[in-house]
Amino acid sequence: MKVLLVCSSGGHFKGLQQLHPFWENHQRVWVTFRTATTEASLTGENVYWAHSPTNRNLPNLFKNLLLAFQVIAKTRPQLILSTGAGVAVPFLIIGKLFGSQIVFVESVTRIHTLSLSARLVLPFLSVLYVQWPQLQTRYPQAELIIPQESL
Protein backbone atom coordinates (compact mmCIF):
# COMPACT_ATOMS: atom_id res chain seq x y z
CA MET A 1 0.00 0.00 0.00
CA LYS A 2 1.20 3.54 -0.80
CA VAL A 3 1.12 5.76 2.28
CA LEU A 4 1.70 9.50 2.60
CA LEU A 5 2.89 10.54 6.08
CA VAL A 6 2.39 14.24 6.80
CA CYS A 7 3.07 16.15 10.02
CA SER A 8 4.82 19.21 11.41
CA SER A 9 8.03 18.92 13.41
CA GLY A 10 8.42 18.42 17.19
CA GLY A 11 5.86 16.27 19.00
CA HIS A 12 3.73 15.64 15.91
CA PHE A 13 6.77 14.19 14.17
CA LYS A 14 7.69 12.06 17.20
CA GLY A 15 4.13 10.77 17.32
CA LEU A 16 4.15 9.74 13.65
CA GLN A 17 7.59 8.16 14.02
CA GLN A 18 6.22 6.03 16.86
CA LEU A 19 3.83 4.47 14.34
CA HIS A 20 6.74 2.87 12.47
CA PRO A 21 5.48 -0.71 13.04
CA PHE A 22 2.67 0.26 10.69
CA TRP A 23 4.34 2.43 8.02
CA GLU A 24 7.57 0.51 7.70
CA ASN A 25 5.65 -2.32 5.99
CA HIS A 26 4.37 0.00 3.29
CA GLN A 27 5.67 2.12 0.45
CA ARG A 28 5.80 5.64 1.90
CA VAL A 29 6.41 9.32 1.26
CA TRP A 30 6.99 11.88 4.04
CA VAL A 31 6.02 15.54 4.23
CA THR A 32 7.27 17.55 7.20
CA PHE A 33 9.33 20.63 8.14
CA ARG A 34 13.07 20.58 7.72
CA THR A 35 14.76 20.65 11.17
CA ALA A 36 17.98 19.07 12.46
CA THR A 37 15.87 16.30 14.03
CA THR A 38 13.62 15.49 11.08
CA GLU A 39 16.52 15.61 8.64
CA ALA A 40 18.58 13.18 10.72
CA SER A 41 15.64 10.81 11.36
CA LEU A 42 14.50 10.70 7.74
CA THR A 43 17.83 9.88 6.10
CA GLY A 44 17.12 7.42 3.29
CA GLU A 45 13.36 8.13 3.34
CA ASN A 46 11.47 9.76 0.49
CA VAL A 47 10.78 13.29 1.84
CA TYR A 48 9.20 16.53 0.65
CA TRP A 49 9.90 19.55 2.89
CA ALA A 50 6.90 21.72 3.71
CA HIS A 51 6.90 25.48 4.34
CA SER A 52 6.80 26.72 7.94
CA PRO A 53 5.37 28.37 10.01
CA THR A 54 1.76 27.58 9.15
CA ASN A 55 -0.19 29.29 11.94
CA ARG A 56 -1.82 32.42 10.55
CA ASN A 57 0.60 32.60 7.65
CA LEU A 58 -1.18 33.00 4.30
CA PRO A 59 1.81 32.80 1.91
CA ASN A 60 2.89 29.49 3.47
CA LEU A 61 -0.67 28.19 3.31
CA PHE A 62 -0.65 28.75 -0.47
CA LYS A 63 2.83 27.27 -0.84
CA ASN A 64 1.79 24.16 1.06
CA LEU A 65 -1.44 23.93 -0.91
CA LEU A 66 0.59 23.90 -4.11
CA LEU A 67 3.03 21.37 -2.66
CA ALA A 68 0.12 19.16 -1.54
CA PHE A 69 -1.31 19.19 -5.04
CA GLN A 70 2.05 18.33 -6.62
CA VAL A 71 2.95 15.58 -4.15
CA ILE A 72 -0.46 13.89 -4.22
CA ALA A 73 -0.87 14.09 -8.01
CA LYS A 74 2.59 12.57 -8.40
CA THR A 75 2.51 9.86 -5.72
CA ARG A 76 -1.24 9.01 -5.62
CA PRO A 77 -1.21 7.55 -2.07
CA GLN A 78 -3.97 5.13 -1.06
CA LEU A 79 -3.73 6.26 2.54
CA ILE A 80 -2.74 9.61 4.04
CA LEU A 81 -1.83 9.45 7.70
CA SER A 82 -1.24 12.53 9.86
CA THR A 83 -0.59 13.38 13.50
CA GLY A 84 -1.15 17.09 12.78
CA ALA A 85 -0.86 19.94 12.86
CA GLY A 86 -1.73 22.81 10.46
CA VAL A 87 0.57 21.68 7.65
CA ALA A 88 -1.50 18.51 7.21
CA VAL A 89 -4.74 20.34 6.39
CA PRO A 90 -4.17 21.01 2.64
CA PHE A 91 -2.76 17.50 2.16
CA LEU A 92 -5.72 15.80 3.79
CA ILE A 93 -8.30 17.81 1.89
CA ILE A 94 -6.63 17.45 -1.53
CA GLY A 95 -5.94 13.78 -0.78
CA LYS A 96 -9.65 13.24 -0.22
CA LEU A 97 -10.41 14.80 -3.61
CA PHE A 98 -7.94 12.34 -5.17
CA GLY A 99 -9.72 9.42 -3.50
CA SER A 100 -7.23 8.59 -0.72
CA GLN A 101 -8.29 7.22 2.65
CA ILE A 102 -7.63 9.96 5.21
CA VAL A 103 -6.56 9.25 8.80
CA PHE A 104 -5.88 11.81 11.50
CA VAL A 105 -4.41 10.85 14.87
CA GLU A 106 -5.18 13.54 17.42
CA SER A 107 -2.30 14.40 19.72
CA VAL A 108 -2.19 12.90 23.23
CA THR A 109 -2.01 16.53 24.38
CA ARG A 110 -5.68 17.02 23.38
CA ILE A 111 -7.93 16.03 26.22
CA HIS A 112 -11.15 18.05 26.09
CA THR A 113 -11.08 19.78 22.71
CA LEU A 114 -9.96 18.85 19.20
CA SER A 115 -7.10 20.80 17.64
CA LEU A 116 -7.98 23.42 15.03
CA SER A 117 -6.43 21.24 12.30
CA ALA A 118 -8.56 18.24 13.32
CA ARG A 119 -11.72 20.37 13.30
CA LEU A 120 -10.87 21.71 9.82
CA VAL A 121 -10.36 18.27 8.29
CA LEU A 122 -13.09 16.45 10.23
CA PRO A 123 -15.54 16.21 7.25
CA PHE A 124 -12.85 14.64 5.05
CA LEU A 125 -11.67 11.92 7.40
CA SER A 126 -12.03 8.15 7.05
CA VAL A 127 -11.02 7.80 10.71
CA LEU A 128 -10.22 10.20 13.51
CA TYR A 129 -8.30 8.61 16.38
CA VAL A 130 -8.40 10.27 19.79
CA GLN A 131 -6.46 9.29 22.89
CA TRP A 132 -8.73 10.38 25.74
CA PRO A 133 -12.26 9.13 26.59
CA GLN A 134 -13.28 12.73 27.48
CA LEU A 135 -12.63 13.76 23.89
CA GLN A 136 -14.42 10.76 22.40
CA THR A 137 -17.50 11.58 24.44
CA ARG A 138 -17.61 14.95 22.71
CA TYR A 139 -16.89 13.52 19.26
CA PRO A 140 -18.63 10.12 19.21
CA GLN A 141 -17.61 9.54 15.57
CA ALA A 142 -13.97 9.43 16.70
CA GLU A 143 -12.29 6.15 17.52
CA LEU A 144 -10.67 5.90 20.93
CA ILE A 145 -7.20 4.37 21.01
CA ILE A 146 -7.25 1.80 23.76
CA PRO A 147 -3.77 0.68 24.80
CA GLN A 148 -3.52 -3.10 24.88
CA GLU A 149 -2.49 -3.35 28.50
CA SER A 150 -5.88 -2.02 29.53
CA LEU A 151 -7.86 -4.53 27.43
Add this chain to the structure above:
Amino acid sequence: MILVTVGTEQYPFNRLMSWIEVLLQTEIIQEEIVVQYGNCTILPAGARVYRFLKEEKFQDLINQARIVIAHCGEGTLLLLDSLNKPYILVSRSQKFQEHIDDHQVELALALSQINVPIAWCPGDLVRFINAPKQVSVSDVSKASAIALCNSLEKRFAPTLKELSVGISRS
Protein backbone atom coordinates in the same frame (compact mmCIF):
# COMPACT_ATOMS: atom_id res chain seq x y z
CA MET B 1 22.82 22.30 36.39
CA ILE B 2 19.17 22.95 35.61
CA LEU B 3 18.00 22.87 31.99
CA VAL B 4 15.02 25.00 30.98
CA THR B 5 13.40 24.37 27.59
CA VAL B 6 10.38 25.85 25.84
CA GLY B 7 10.51 23.78 22.63
CA THR B 8 10.52 25.18 19.13
CA GLU B 9 7.01 26.64 19.29
CA GLN B 10 6.61 29.88 17.33
CA TYR B 11 5.02 31.73 20.30
CA PRO B 12 7.16 33.17 23.10
CA PHE B 13 6.91 31.83 26.65
CA ASN B 14 8.15 34.91 28.50
CA ARG B 15 6.23 34.13 31.68
CA LEU B 16 8.47 31.13 32.39
CA MET B 17 11.55 33.20 31.52
CA SER B 18 10.50 35.84 34.10
CA TRP B 19 9.93 33.16 36.75
CA ILE B 20 13.45 31.82 36.19
CA GLU B 21 14.88 35.33 36.30
CA VAL B 22 13.19 36.05 39.64
CA LEU B 23 14.48 32.79 41.13
CA LEU B 24 18.01 33.66 39.98
CA GLN B 25 17.86 37.29 41.21
CA THR B 26 16.60 36.28 44.64
CA GLU B 27 19.27 33.57 44.71
CA ILE B 28 16.68 30.92 45.40
CA ILE B 29 18.38 29.09 42.52
CA GLN B 30 22.15 29.06 42.96
CA GLU B 31 22.88 26.35 40.41
CA GLU B 32 23.90 26.99 36.84
CA ILE B 33 20.88 27.48 34.55
CA VAL B 34 20.91 26.66 30.83
CA VAL B 35 17.95 27.88 28.80
CA GLN B 36 16.75 26.86 25.34
CA TYR B 37 14.57 29.90 24.79
CA GLY B 38 13.18 29.32 21.28
CA ASN B 39 11.05 32.34 20.39
CA CYS B 40 10.99 34.03 23.82
CA THR B 41 11.74 37.73 23.78
CA ILE B 42 12.68 37.99 27.48
CA LEU B 43 15.79 36.08 28.53
CA PRO B 44 16.60 35.45 32.20
CA ALA B 45 19.69 37.41 33.27
CA GLY B 46 22.40 35.18 34.68
CA ALA B 47 21.49 32.08 32.65
CA ARG B 48 23.44 30.49 29.79
CA VAL B 49 21.07 30.78 26.83
CA TYR B 50 20.65 29.09 23.45
CA ARG B 51 17.90 29.89 20.96
CA PHE B 52 17.56 26.45 19.34
CA LEU B 53 19.71 23.42 20.03
CA LYS B 54 20.50 20.51 17.76
CA GLU B 55 18.94 17.27 19.01
CA GLU B 56 22.36 15.84 19.92
CA LYS B 57 23.49 18.87 21.94
CA PHE B 58 20.03 19.04 23.55
CA GLN B 59 20.25 15.36 24.62
CA ASP B 60 23.75 16.08 25.97
CA LEU B 61 22.48 18.96 28.09
CA ILE B 62 19.57 16.88 29.38
CA ASN B 63 22.01 14.16 30.40
CA GLN B 64 24.17 16.68 32.25
CA ALA B 65 21.23 18.37 33.95
CA ARG B 66 20.14 17.52 37.50
CA ILE B 67 16.57 18.59 36.71
CA VAL B 68 14.72 19.75 33.60
CA ILE B 69 12.07 22.48 33.57
CA ALA B 70 10.06 22.34 30.33
CA HIS B 71 6.95 23.59 28.59
CA CYS B 72 4.09 21.09 28.44
CA GLY B 73 4.41 20.09 24.76
CA GLU B 74 3.98 16.54 23.50
CA GLY B 75 7.41 16.28 21.87
CA THR B 76 9.21 17.53 24.95
CA LEU B 77 7.14 15.29 27.21
CA LEU B 78 7.84 12.17 25.12
CA LEU B 79 11.54 12.97 25.01
CA LEU B 80 11.88 13.69 28.73
CA ASP B 81 9.86 10.66 29.60
CA SER B 82 12.15 8.36 27.65
CA LEU B 83 15.09 9.47 29.85
CA ASN B 84 15.69 8.87 33.51
CA LYS B 85 15.61 12.47 34.60
CA PRO B 86 13.34 14.36 36.97
CA TYR B 87 11.35 16.98 35.08
CA ILE B 88 8.66 19.52 35.86
CA LEU B 89 6.31 20.95 33.23
CA VAL B 90 4.90 24.45 32.90
CA SER B 91 1.95 24.82 30.52
CA ARG B 92 1.70 27.53 27.91
CA SER B 93 -1.56 29.41 28.09
CA GLN B 94 -3.63 31.09 25.39
CA LYS B 95 -4.50 33.91 27.76
CA PHE B 96 -0.90 35.16 27.68
CA GLN B 97 -0.46 34.52 23.92
CA GLU B 98 1.85 31.61 24.67
CA HIS B 99 0.05 29.23 22.33
CA ILE B 100 -2.81 29.10 19.85
CA ASP B 101 -5.11 27.49 22.47
CA ASP B 102 -5.12 25.94 25.94
CA HIS B 103 -4.29 22.31 25.16
CA GLN B 104 -1.09 22.51 27.21
CA VAL B 105 -3.13 23.56 30.23
CA GLU B 106 -5.52 20.64 29.66
CA LEU B 107 -2.61 18.24 29.29
CA ALA B 108 -0.97 19.58 32.45
CA LEU B 109 -4.22 19.07 34.39
CA ALA B 110 -4.54 15.48 33.13
CA LEU B 111 -0.88 14.72 33.83
CA SER B 112 -1.13 16.14 37.33
CA GLN B 113 -3.79 13.47 38.03
CA ILE B 114 -1.21 10.77 37.37
CA ASN B 115 1.29 12.60 39.62
CA VAL B 116 3.50 14.16 36.96
CA PRO B 117 5.03 17.32 38.51
CA ILE B 118 3.43 20.46 37.09
CA ALA B 119 4.35 24.03 38.05
CA TRP B 120 1.47 26.54 38.14
CA CYS B 121 3.57 29.24 39.85
CA PRO B 122 7.21 29.96 40.73
CA GLY B 123 6.65 28.40 44.17
CA ASP B 124 5.98 25.00 42.54
CA LEU B 125 9.33 25.29 40.76
CA VAL B 126 11.12 26.02 44.04
CA ARG B 127 9.52 23.02 45.78
CA PHE B 128 10.46 20.76 42.88
CA ILE B 129 14.03 22.06 42.63
CA ASN B 130 14.49 21.26 46.32
CA ALA B 131 12.83 17.85 46.10
CA PRO B 132 12.84 16.56 42.50
CA LYS B 133 10.67 13.57 41.68
CA GLN B 134 10.51 11.28 38.71
CA VAL B 135 7.35 9.88 37.14
CA SER B 136 6.91 7.93 33.91
CA VAL B 137 4.06 8.20 31.41
CA SER B 138 5.82 6.65 28.40
CA ASP B 139 4.43 3.15 28.88
CA VAL B 140 1.00 4.51 28.19
CA SER B 141 2.01 6.24 24.98
CA LYS B 142 4.03 3.28 23.71
CA ALA B 143 1.03 1.03 24.33
CA SER B 144 -1.15 3.52 22.47
CA ALA B 145 1.20 3.48 19.47
CA ILE B 146 0.99 -0.32 19.32
CA ALA B 147 -2.80 -0.24 19.55
CA LEU B 148 -2.92 2.37 16.78
CA CYS B 149 -0.67 0.39 14.46
CA ASN B 150 -2.81 -2.73 14.93
CA SER B 151 -5.99 -0.79 14.26
CA LEU B 152 -4.53 0.85 11.13
CA GLU B 153 -3.27 -2.45 9.76
CA LYS B 154 -6.58 -4.19 10.41
CA ARG B 155 -8.64 -1.37 8.99
CA PHE B 156 -6.73 -0.44 5.84
CA ALA B 157 -4.18 -3.01 4.75
CA PRO B 158 -6.58 -5.86 3.81
CA THR B 159 -9.22 -3.74 2.05
CA LEU B 160 -6.69 -1.80 0.03
CA LYS B 161 -4.86 -4.98 -0.97
CA GLU B 162 -8.16 -6.45 -2.24
CA LEU B 163 -8.94 -3.21 -4.01
CA SER B 164 -5.65 -3.09 -5.86
CA VAL B 165 -6.09 -6.72 -6.88
CA GLY B 166 -9.66 -6.09 -8.00
CA ILE B 167 -8.96 -3.03 -10.15
CA SER B 168 -7.25 -3.64 -13.44
CA ARG B 169 -4.78 -0.87 -14.21
CA SER B 170 -4.14 -1.79 -17.83
